[in-house]
Amino acid sequence: MSDEPRDATPTAAAEADPDVSDELGDRLSRFREREISTVLITVVGVLVFPFIFNNFLDGYTQLATLMLIWGIFAIGFDILLGYTGLLSFGHAVFWGGAAYAAGIFSASVSSQPLLVLLAGTAFAVLLAWVVGFLSLRRGGIYFAILTLTFGQMAFYLAASPLAFLTNGENGFTSVTIGPLLGVIDLHGGVPFPLSIAVDNMLYVFVAAVTVLSVAMANRILHSPYGTVFRAIRENERRAEFVGLHVWRYKLMAFVISAAFAGIAGSLFAIEGNYVPLESLYWTESGAIVIMTVLGGVGSLFGPLFGAGLYLYIENIVSGFETLGPFWHLILGIVFVVAVVVFPDGIWGGVEYLRDKVTGGDES
């Protein structure tokens, strides 16, 4: 636990000697540390991704969209698990709760995608405040079990007592999504310059939200606030001794991660025009745990890759002739191997290779 994630280390090392900047590694690491470059990398990434995915990896744009949506969820979850060190087993309540809130809002108040997104996210944040307030009374395993408890409670509430709102086991079917800003049809085509890379307006919308989410997460994690999260992860008691109100920071980490889950959940409702009851079930909480750990806890981009890999195995590998029926088993095995042998996930491996090539950050 002693080594910090590389991209989180402050710029001190690179700025110390400005004259010896010829080295590739130095330039790369300085480029990486600027906020604008993180955003640029993400923009390029989401634009190139569907092209590569559709042409070389048997993918299709709808799955690429879902990958980004789950990616946003995973980024938020990592703020809680990777940076603050809290394992929640009930994040489906924010994902599914936001999806239901967004769906119901779209059906009965306004079908404006941006407003729907806002409504779903706001609901997740409010819910997180309550659930977090109650669950964070106990640490360690109790936190995991309490979040799981509230998650399951929400599932069973939505299943029958609240069926008049949620439509019970059939899922919420009356999601209605209007054109974006009143003019852009989300299910329509894409105007010329963009159409080289992307064929679907919904993907562009989700990609834009993804870029914003990455930028937000990056900003939060590089702020003093984010540093406190890491301090709590490393040593909660010491953080308390230097005068930090640990409990309040934990609650905020929980609410922030739920906000990302809310953004993702609302997009999920917008994307599918439908909210399945399973979106609240605890297997969804398990899925986000697997995605985040596979991708690499404690890194900004890792969880995005984890989400992509999970959905790839679930949707593409499951169609393979011999491996197909075993897709979920494969995921489980890969996950256990990751936990035991590669605690830093895929992104940890990527960073290891990068450091090999560039000579490392020497921090």
Add this chain to the structure above:
Amino acid sequence: MTVLADILTILLNGLQQGAIYVLLAVGLSIILGTLKFVNFAHGALYLIGAYLGLFITGQVPLSNGQFADWGIETYGIGLGFTAALILVPIIVFIIGILMERFVAQSFYDRPDTDQILVTFGLAVIVQELLRALLGGNSQPFPQPGWASGPIALPIIGNFPRWRLGVIAITAVLVMGVYALVEYTDFGLIVQAGTLDGEMVRLLGIRLSRPYLVVFGIGAALAGVAGVVGGPLANVNPNIGTEQLVPAFLTVVIGGVGKIEGAVVAGLMLGTLQVALIQTGYAAWSQVGIYALAAVVLLVRPQGLLGSEVDVA
């Protein structure tokens, strides 16, 4: 008269529903209390118990899954239910010991979070392996011949005989474990190790073997729960995770490491659930147990019978 009969029926059904929770929770609780190990794969042990029970009891037809694709039509060795009741705990005990040696041991020094993650992963593997090989459909688990059909009880009237069997088996097993922990030298060592493992080791007593046995017993109880609980509902790959959550709630409500706490909590949850179903609030029965758990944990975070000092 009928009100009394209703109440007694609720209590008896609650006892039976709670019995499964208790069997699972006692195992979880002693493992968590003594070894400080969080076992999210406990539900998977229940699942293994149920499928092993099916395998030993009779011939089960396969309609989908890989085995069916490979041309295997049935599985099972048909030794009957009593054999399953004896063999399954032994097999799952061994599985538990292997799990302690090869999985749990290397995680004792790692954070709770890692323990939860790795055991959760194991649970996924077991569940999905069974689903892939044997198919995801529900299999009926026949009740044992000697305990099927109703039995006439005073006041209540007819009551399923097997449900009484579940209650009796649970009572015997839990009392046995309780006696083992409370009244034997083995139990004394385990208790001492729970309080201060370092001190016990300094006295020259090896703790690794008693811990191994504790893990095995916990696993075996989960296995029995699978065999006993199987005939109450159908068996499919999801039942393990479905039982895990209430079992964990039972542990934390009762207080970690407390066998009597697990019994009280399990019966509370079972009775509440049955009471809600039988009084016409079936829709709220699941919500009810989670709400009860949340309330208990908020008012009394260490659990009903738990002491102030615990693993949190």
